[in-house]
Amino acid sequence: MKKILLSLILLPNLVWSQSHEENIKLIFDTELSNGHTYENLRYLCKEIGNRISGSPQAAAAVEYTKQLMESYGFDTVYLQPVMVPKWVRGKKDEVKVLNSDKLGSVELSALALGNTEGTGTGGLVGEVVEVKGLDGLKAAGDLVKGKIVFLNGPMDPTLVNTFQAYSGAVGQRGSGAAEAAKLGAKAVLVRSMSNRIDDIPHTGNQRYNPDYPKIPALAISTQDSELLSSLLKDQKDLKVYLESHGKMHEEVLSYNVIGEIRGSERPDEIIAVGGHLDSWDVGEGAHDDGAGCMQGIEVLRLYRELGWKPKRTLRAVMWMNEENGLRGGTEYARVAKEKGENHIAAIESDSGGFLPIGFSSTGTDKQRQKLQSWKSYFTPYNIWKLDVPGGGADIGPLRDQGPLLVGLHPDSQRYFMYHHTAADVFEAVDQRELELGAAAMTALVYLLDREGLE
Ligand SMILES: [Zn+2]
Incomplete structure (x- = not known):
């Protein structure tokens, strides 16, 4: 008994189960019963609204996501400056x-x-x-x-x-x-x-x-x-x-917004997860891509709520200016290279907050095979399509630095009813589908963190 107690005290994570299945179930259970993703998306859509790069709303979204991640107690939250085009309709x-x-x-x-x-x-x-x-x-x-x-x-x-x-x-x-x-x-x-x-x-x-x-x-x-x-x-x-x-104005200083939980064993290995914070200037940018941003933040929040300490460094990233320039994704990759950072994987959700059915990916055969070897952990949640080629626009520039690039792959039948339109509003997003996407991303980050890609 004494021995067990001692080992519990020495373990960094008292709540870890030894079984991946049980830990992943805990992720889904927690998100589906007490997730924050939907409410956070409501705030972004209803209190801030659409947010094309260079607009006051984009600046407000930067401030909001920064404060949100600070309120969750992530280890570091910071802004990465990037110049963006400013187009006004x-x-x-x-x-x-x-x-x-x-x-x-x-x-x-x-x-x-x-x-x-x-x-x-x-x-x-x-x-x-x-x-x-x-x-x-x-x-x-x-x-x-x-x-x-x-x-x-x-x-x-x-x-x-x-x-x-x-x-x-x-x-x-x-x-x-x-x-x-x-x-x-x-x-x-x-x-x-x-x-x-x-x-x-x-x-x-x-x-x-x-x-x-x-x-x-x-x-x-x-x-x-x-x-x-x-x-x-x-x-x-x-x-x-x-x-x-329409008119193109002078470029404007904007930011990628980054929140981090530092790894306890391999802090130099980074797993990035997120979406793009800018949207078009109509609707509310709910599916494209408020959903992906809020899911990315939720991955790290779930780690905090569950009391889990990752081995590797987890990073939630809100990229700026995907829609009309890709400046945020490009700058993020440039800075990562300059600092000699080591991303083992980057995950983007930018296909809408719909029912997740799989993950798309780009990487070496070995990396993609490892991803596909985890299929059985996802099938209980109706997520089964792990062999789709793809990734995401904002993570694309990281490609030559060698990480596995992954895109959340939701059912795509309704996406183009809303994409880049006045109809892309909060009400078009289903809470359960959005949360299942956030849980799926968290489960994948969990497996990447525990197992790595070697
Ligand atoms: Zn998008």
Whole structure:
């Protein structure tokens, strides 16, 4: 008896069970009965709201997450400075068909794409040439000169992983304006990146080619894309008016927000976990990516609540400016390299706060096999898909430093109903699904911490 008591006193963690299964059950039980993730997300969405980089709300989100992590008593909480672009949408975006024989004048649901230069007051009018994605634009060639190009390539509905469908279609949003400008077009309209037909326009990033004019680029809803396409079939001289006021301002000083619990045995080995704190300037950035940030903080909070001391150093990271620049992720990796830090793994949740079904990853075969060898610990929680390739945008720049990169992989069927829209609000997130994601990430961090990847 005396011997047992003594060993208990000497053990750093009185509450550790020797069994991974039991410890992981404790993580899920604690999160599902007493999690903070949902309430913290509510605060971020409702009290701060959307938070595009360089905005006052982004600065408020930096302050909020810093204070939140301090209130949980993490060992260190600090800000990592990073310069970010500041794009401001300005007044309401407008797209209007002016002369439809069938319908007269018709307003279309539209949102200017991020980083675009607006038309300014007075707008612009032009005839429209419809093309299917970037390949269609290439084929149209000189036909688009002096016209408004309508890039109407849909996401492929047959792909069950909707992120694959997104990847297949998003090129027209990212570089449609740059490519159309090369051909002398005066503006672009882009079909919203959504796999259903509705009236919600989706904004998102686009990149100009500095050697060509910065022409206005706006997304229109899938429903209005279908409408415009059908009107164009009957009437080639259809004229469209568009007005937008986007403007790029001087860069602004912002921050990645980092909270740390120092490892007790191998403090130099780091496991980073988190999401991106910035969002687009519509909705509340709930799924994208308030959810991932709050889940990342929750991983470390659960360690505190359970009284667990990690062997390795755990780091919750809120990266800044994923949406229109990736400056935070890039700077984080640069500083890590400069300091000679050793990340064994970096985990990002940036696929929405939906029901987790697995993890995506990028790494060596050995690292990925180790991850997959833990499958049986996750299957009791309906998490089974551990072989998906992937990771996350913000952790990508760490790649050449050799850590295993992991993305939380939730069910993706509903993500593109909300992505980059006014509909991405707190109410669109389910508490149970969000918490299961936080618990899954904590369980993975736990296994990485206990077992390492060797
Ligand atoms: Zn995101």
